[in-house]
Amino acid sequence: MVEASKKEKLEEVAEEVRSCTCCRLCEERENPVVGGGSLDSPLVLVGEAPGRREDEQGKPFVGSAGKLLDQILKKVGIQRDEIFITNVVKCRPPGNRRPRAQEVEACSRHMAAILGIVAPKVIAPMGNSSTGYFMKRFGLRRSNISDVHGRPFPVETDWGSVVLFPLYHPAAVLYNRGLEAELLVDFQRLKGFVYGTSSN
Numbered sequence: 017m018v019e020a021s022k023k024e025k026l027e028e029v030a031e032e033v034r035s036c037t038c039c040r041l042c043e044e045r046e047n048p049v050v051g052g053g054s055l056d057s058p059l060v061l062v063g064e065a066p067g068r069r070e071d072e073q074g075k076p077f078v079g080s081a082g083k084l085l086d087q088i089l090k091k092v093g094i095q096r097d098e099i100f101i102t103n104v105v106k107c108r109p110p111g112n113r114r115p116r117a118q119e120v121e122a123c124s125r126h127m128a129a130i131l132g133i134v135a136p137k138v139i140a141p142m143g144n145s146s147t148g149y150f151m152k153r154f155g156l157r158r159s160n161i162s163d164v165h166g167r168p169f170p171v172e173t174d175w176g177s178v179v180l181f182p183l184y185h186p187a188a189v190l191y192n193r194g195l196e197a198e199l200l201v202d203f204q205r206l207k208g209f210v211y212g213t214s215s216n
């Protein structure tokens with residue numbers, strides 16, 4: 017039997033997400049956001065949840081935080097279409113509130129399915145919600161993003177050894193411009209882990 021391609025597998029996940037009613041976020045969503053980019057990417061960036069623009073377009077990081085992310089990617093020389101970008105929850109929380117623990121939990125099977133398809137070398141959660149989710153999932157001590165950003169955490173997954181590399185959320189920079197330089201330095205370091213010039 018011919019194995020389904022990564023694209024077909026992602027479409028199956030997208031179909032499941034479109035019909036998912038595992039939490040109440042399904043009640044107000046326009047378009048769930050499964051994620052986008054290269055399914056062969058060595059890097060998966062994981063934000064918190066879709067905002068209004070993302071919900072309208074069904075694509076991740078297309079609003080103001082997305083514009084800032086694009087600028088940072090450009091500055092460090094990472095092509096957006098060569099990486100994969102998603103969120104811990106796939107549907108927009110009303111009023112852009114933070115997703116609740118139960119919603120993150122309900123969405124974790126979709127997250128696991130997507131990561132299993134892309135099988136990246138590096139997972140970079142952006143912000144506290146996403147970082148907290150992955151620290152817990154990999155049995156690491158839950159810490160605040162300001163303590164762990166820009167640090168690599170080696171973890172084991174079903175597809176092999178992976179580096180978990182927490183980053184500030186780009187939206188945090190919109191509220192505190194002072195974080196931009198740190199986010200840039202972290203992204204430069206991240207690039208080294210993704211493209212093989214750093215080992216710790």
Ligand code: URA
Nearest residue numbers: 063064065066076077
């Ligand atoms: N913030 C996120 O965490 N994800 C998006 O897709 C957009 C904004």
